[in-house]
Amino acid sequence: MLYQCSKEEREFLDKYDASKYERPSVTTDIVVFTLDDLDRLSILMIKRGQFPYKDRWALPGGFLHTGKESVDDCARRELMEETGIEEAFFSQLYTFGAPDRDPRTTVISVAYMALIPKHRLQICAGDDAKEAGIFQIKYDVDGMQFSNEKMTIRESDLAFDHANVIRMAIFRLRNRIDYEDDAFSLLKDTEEFTISELKKIHETIKNKSLDLPNFRKSFLRDYVKSGKVQELDKTIVSKGKPAKLYKLTGGDAS
Amino acid sequence: MLYQCSKEEREFLDKYDASKYERPSVTTDIVVFTLDDLDRLSILMIKRGQFPYKDRWALPGGFLHTGKESVDDCARRELMEETGIEEAFFSQLYTFGAPDRDPRTTVISVAYMALIPKHRLQICAGDDAKEAGIFQIKYDVDGMQFSNEKMTIRESDLAFDHANVIRMAIFRLRNRIDYEDDAFSLLKDTEEFTISELKKIHETIKNKSLDLPNFRKSFLRDYVKSGKVQELDKTIVSKGKPAKLYKLTGGDAS
DNA sequence: TCAAAAGTGTTTCCCATACACCCATGC
DNA sequence: GCATGGGTGTATGGGAAACACTTTTGA
Numbered sequence: 222m223l224y225q226c227s228k229e230e231r232e233f234l235d236k237y238d239a240s241k242y243e244r245p246s247v248t249t250d251i252v253v254f255t256l257d258d259l260d261r262l263s264i265l266m267i268k269r270g271q272f273p274y275k276d277r278w279a280l281p282g283g284f285l286h287t288g289k290e291s292v293d294d295c296a297r298r299e300l301m302e303e304t305g306i307e308e309a310f311f312s313q314l315y316t317f318g319a320p321d322r323d324p325r326t327t328v329i330s331v332a333y334m335a336l337i338p339k340h341r342l343q344i345c346a347g348d349d350a351k352e353a354g355i356f357q358i359k360y361d362v363d364g365m366q367f368s369n370e371k372m373t374i375r376e377s378d379l380a381f382d383h384a385n386v387i388r389m390a391i392f393r394l395r396n397r398i399d400y401e402d403d404a405f406s407l408l409k410d411t412e413e414f415t416i417s418e419l420k421k422i423h424e425t426i427k428n429k430s431l432d433l434p435n436f437r438k439s440f441l442r443d444y445v446k447s448g449k450v451q452e453l454d455k456t457i458v459s460k461g462k463p464a465k466l467y468k469l470t471g472g473d474a475s
Numbered sequence: 476m477l478y479q480c481s482k483e484e485r486e487f488l489d490k491y492d493a494s495k496y497e498r499p500s501v502t503t504d505i506v507v508f509t510l511d512d513l514d515r516l517s518i519l520m521i522k523r524g525q526f527p528y529k530d531r532w533a534l535p536g537g538f539l540h541t542g543k544e545s546v547d548d549c550a551r552r553e554l555m556e557e558t559g560i561e562e563a564f565f566s567q568l569y570t571f572g573a574p575d576r577d578p579r580t581t582v583i584s585v586a587y588m589a590l591i592p593k594h595r596l597q598i599c600a601g602d603d604a605k606e607a608g609i610f611q612i613k614y615d616v617d618g619m620q621f622s623n624e625k626m627t628i629r630e631s632d633l634a635f636d637h638a639n640v641i642r643m644a645i646f647r648l649r650n651r652i653d654y655e656d657d658a659f660s661l662l663k664d665t666e667e668f669t670i671s672e673l674k675k676i677h678e679t680i681k682n683k684s685l686d687l688p689n690f691r692k693s694f695l696r697d698y699v700k701s702g703k704v705q706e707l708d709k710t711i712v713s714k715g716k717p718a719k720l721y722k723l724t725g726g727d728a729s
Numbered sequence: 730t731c732a733a734a735a736g737t738g739t740t741t742c743c744c745a746t747a748c749a750c751c752c753a754t755g756c
Numbered sequence: 757g758c759a760t761g762g763g764t765g766t767a768t769g770g771g772a773a774a775c776a777c778t779t780t781t782g783a
Contacts, residue, residue: 243541245496247583285572287497288581292572316570316585318539318546327542329501329583331570340777435746437763461761462753576779671735689773691736715734 240245245327249296250282250383252314252334252390253304255342256407261357262425264387265342266367266374267303268352273324274380278354278367280387282330296333303353310336310406314390322382330381334390336406358391398426402449411469415457416440477642499581503550503635504536506568506588506644507558509596510661511623515611516679517597518641520621520628521557522606527578528634532608532621535640536584550587557607562658564590568644576636584635588644590660612645652680656703669711670694 253265266278268459281303285295293313300306314332322328342355356367356374365384367377376384397403404422410413420436451470456463507519520532535557539549547567569587578581596609610628611623619630619638630638649656658676662668674690683688698704705724710717 244500245539245541246498247501285499285583287499288574291574292583294568295572313569316546316567318540318549318585320545329539329546329585331572331583415762432746432748433762434748434764439745455761458754459761460755461759462763464762518756565743593746686773687774688737688775693772710735712781713734714782715732718735 240442245329246323246325247285247287247292248282248328248330249285249292249299250280250330250332250386251296251300251303252280252332252387252405253300253342254334254390254394255339255355256422256425257339257357260421260425262391262428263339263355263357263369264367265353265355266379269355269380270351275460277378277380278356278374279380279448280332280383281353292331296331300335303351304337304342306337306341309341310403314386314393317382317386319382330386332386332390334394336394336403338407338409340409358387394426398423405469406468413453413455413457413462413466413468415466417464481599494573499583500577500579501539501541501546502536502582502584503539503553504534504552504584504586504640505554505557506534506586506641507554507596508588508590508648508661509593509609510645510676510679511593511609512609514679515607516645516682517593517611517623518621519558519607519609520633522608524605524636531632532610532628532636534586534637535607546585550585554589557605558591558596560591560595563595564657568640571636571640573636584640586640586644590648590657592661592663592697593617593662601704607681612630612641648680652677659723662723665719666709667709667722669718669720671718 255263255265257263265277265281267281269275269277269279281299282296283299283302285292286298290298297311298310300311312334314334317330317332319426322325322330339355354369354371356369359366359368365387367374367379376387378385394403404419404426405411407422408418416437417433419440420431420433424430425435440450445452445467449470451468453466453468456465457466509517509519511517517537521535523529523531523533534552536550537553537556539546540552544552550567551565554563554565566588568588571584571586574581576584593609608623608625610623613620613622619641621628621630621633630641633641648657658673658680659665661674661676669685670691673694674685674687677690678685695703699706699721703724705722706721709720709721711720
C-alpha cells in the first residue's frame with residue numbers, strides 16, 4: 222500500500238513514537254487437520270520445550286516478526302517451519318485476546334486452521350528437533366481426547382487455551398464442509414481421486430456415514446457440471462468394480 | 476485463569492523480559508450497522524481528528540489497553556466511548572494484519588461488527604467532540620458509497636483498509652442473517668414488535684423483498700413454536716388490519 | 730366502499746433421503 | 757459362481773417459493 226501524504230503529515234509520521242502505547246505480543250497458532258491412516262480426524266501438536274507449559278502439548282505456532290511479515294505470513298511461516306509445507310489450504314479462524322491466556326505477558330493469538338493430507342506431514346513430524354505428533358481426536362463424557370499409538374492426552378493437559386482453539390476449529394470445519402470446498406484439500410492426490418475417497422473425507426469430518434449414490438449425485442451436480450472437477454478417462458482397480466478417477470481443475474483449493 | 480506452576484517455572488516467568496520480542500500495536504475497529512429512518516442499511520463512521528488520514532472518515536475503534544482488558548473488552552469499550560452504548564449485539568469479524576496497513580507502525584486490527592437500532596445511536600452521534608455520522612451504504616459500478624443528508628463518501632476516501640473491513644462485514648452479515656438471530660438486534664423494541672418489522676430488517680440486509688406469508692410461516696415455526704419469541708395479546712394499529720405484537724423472550728440476542 | 734396491510738390456505742417444485750437394482754472386477 | 761465395491765434409477769417426503777384469497781382496520 223503506497224501511502225501518499227502531505228509534508229505536514231510526513232513530519233508527523235517521522236516523529237511518531239510507536240512506543241508510547243504499551244503493546245501486546247502477537248502470535249499465530251495453527252490447527253493442522255489431517256486424516257490418519259485409518260481415515261480418522263487428527264491434528265498436529267508440538268511438545269513444548271520451554272516454559273510456560275513446558276513439556277505440555279500445544280498447537281504449532283509462534284511470535285509475529287513484527288514489521289517483517291503480515292499475520293497471515295506469520296502463520297504460513299510457522300506452518301512451514303513446523304511441517305515443511307510451503308503451500309496448503311489455510312484460513313483464519315479467530316483471534317483470542319484474553320489478557321491472562323499466557324502467564325508471561327499479554328499475548329494475543331490469531332488462530333488459523335489448515336487441512337493437509339497425512340503423507341505430506343509425515344516427512345517432518347518425527348525427525349524434528351522439537352517433538353511433534355499427530356493425534357486422533359476422540360470424545361468422551363468430559364471433553365476431547367487426543368491419542369496416537371504412543372499416548373493419550375486429555376484436553377485439560379494442553380497448553381494455554383488451545384483446547385478452546387481446537388474446539389472452535391472443529392466446529393468451523395464441520396460447518397464449512399457442506400458449502401466450502403475444504404474437503405478436496407485432504408485428498409492424497411487432487412489430480413487423481415475417486416468419489417469414494419472424497420466421500421470418506423466428508424464422513425470423517427461430519428462423523429457420520431453418507432449414502433454413496435446421493436453423494437455422487439451432488440458431486441456431479443456441484444463440481445463436475447460446473448467444471449470445478451474434471452472426469453478422467455482412467456479408472457482405478459482395487460476390489461470390486463473399477464472406479465472412475467476425477468481431477469480437481471484450476472489449481473488447489475487453497 | 477489461575478496458572479499453577481512449579482518454583483522453577485515461577486522464576487522463569489518472573490525473569491521473563493517481555494520486551495525482547497518486537498511487538499505490534501493492536502487496535503479494534505467496529506462496524507456498527509444500523510437502519511436509517513427509511514430502513515436502509517447504514518454504518519457509523521468517525522471523522523479522524525489527527526494524522527494519519529486526518530479529516531478522513533474511519534470506523535470507530537482504538538488501541539488496546541494492553542494488560543488491562545481483553546480484545547473483546549477493548550471493542551466494547553470503544554463502542555461505549557463512541558456511542559454511549561453499554562450492551563449490544565456484538566461479534567468478532569476478522570483480524571487484519573498487513574504490515575503496511577497503518578503508515579505509523581505495524582498496527583494489527585481486530586475487527587468486530589455490532590448491530591444497533593438507530594434510536595439508540597442518535598443521542599451520541601451528533602454531539603460528540605469528534606465528528607460522527609451515520610451513512611447509508613450504496614453501491615455503484617466501482618464499489619461502495621456512503622452517504623447521508625450532508626455528504627457522500629467514496630470507498631476510496633476512507634481511512635486505512637476500512638473499506639475492506641466494511642465489505643467483509645456486509646458479506647458476513649448477509650450470510651449470518653439466515654441462520655443466526657442477528658435481525659432481532661435491530662428492532663426498535665424487542666418487547667413489542669410485529670412480524671412486518673422483522674421482515675423489513677431481513678429485506679434490508681439481504682437487499683431483496685420477501686414474501687410475507689412465507690416469512691410469517693418460518694417465523695412461527697422457528698421462533699414462536701420454540702419459545703424464543705412470545706406472542707402478546709396486544710395488537711398495533713396504523714393503516715390496514717392491526718398487527719399482532721411479539722416479544723423476544725430470554726433477554727436480548729447479544 | 731375502497732385502499733392498505735395483516736393473516737390464512739393451497740399448489741408447486743426442488744432437493745435431500747432412502748433404497749432397489751445393475752455392473753465390472755478379483756478370486 | 758460370488759463377494760465386493762462402483763454406478764444408475766426411482767420413489768418419497770419435507771420445506772421453500774409463489775400466489776390466491778380472506779380479514780380488519782382507517783379514511
